[in-house]
Amino acid sequence: MYLSRVQIDVNNRQKTKELTHLGAYHNWVEQSFPAEIAAHKRLRHLWRVDHLAGKTYLLVLSEEAPDLTKLGMFGVPHTAMTKSYDPFLAKIQEGQIMQFRLTANPTHAIPREGKSQPRIVPHITVDQQRQWLADRAEKHGFQLVQTTLAGASDSEAIDNFDIVSRDWPVLHKGKRNMKLSRVTFEGLLRVSQLDDFKQLLVTGIGREKAFGMGLMTVIPRG
Incomplete structure (x- = not known):
């Protein structure tokens, strides 16, 4: 499992103008896994939007690591990151x-x-x-x-x-x-x-x- 996060660029309305409803966020998450789309293999991805310390984040939990370029599509540049979740679960x-x-x-x-x-x-x-x-x-x-x-x-x-x-x-x-x-x-x-x-x-x-x-x-x- 992988836990990924990106800070949403909420101050750039031109970039995030599509994010007006939950379906748009769902599509963003799905597009972050292009290998799954190409293989016609759609896995379930848990995600949520967090508002923390004046910033807004998209958090994603997935079986495979996302494409960070796709995950960063609506994000503040260079804030998309991912890490293996398994070591944490094991502890x-x-x-x-x-x-x-x-x-x-x-x-x-x-x-x-x-x-x-x-x-x-x-x-x-x-x-x-x-x-x-x-x-x-x-x-x-x-x-x-x-x-x-x-x-x-x-x-x-x-x-x-x-x-x-x-x-x-x-x-x-x-x-x-x-x-x-x-x-x-x-x-x-x-x-x-x-x-x-x-x-x-x-x-x-x-x-x-x-x-x-x-x-x-x-x-x-x-």
Whole structure:
């Protein structure tokens, strides 16, 4: 696996004028793997857009390394870079405390009378979105680290994570324009099941993974 990043040249509107919807970002990511296109072999690439310290980045996780010239197409010159992700994955241990960042599309299914397929709708409130992540922690091999305030009982412990951004980016699908719920979480977790957690890191979580959702990255604490 490879983790790649480029700073998006948001101050050059002529260069980035095409980046007006999620499909354009998806196309950018796909075009960064010309060997796959030539071989008619499309692999899934997780990606997200990060806003950090006044700069905007495209982050991509992929099985093969991207073409850095293509990845830098809409980037600040000389900022496209890639590195092998496997050595990092190999060092993760059960019980380890990690700082995480996740951009996801929190949704839930509503049964429809007379229909075999449920209706998929986004969670709207902050509490619903926080609960969405908490409900998926065990399945994906981690526990959200909890904090107990001084003088409070253990039952009053709170999960140590926050929602740092929420928005509704546009996705063009044919002649339709859709808005997807995009939520970015940050906080602390503890690795509880190593294999499940590694699987989460390389395959993502939730829906709309092709359109910038589902990629979790972690940094060891301590």
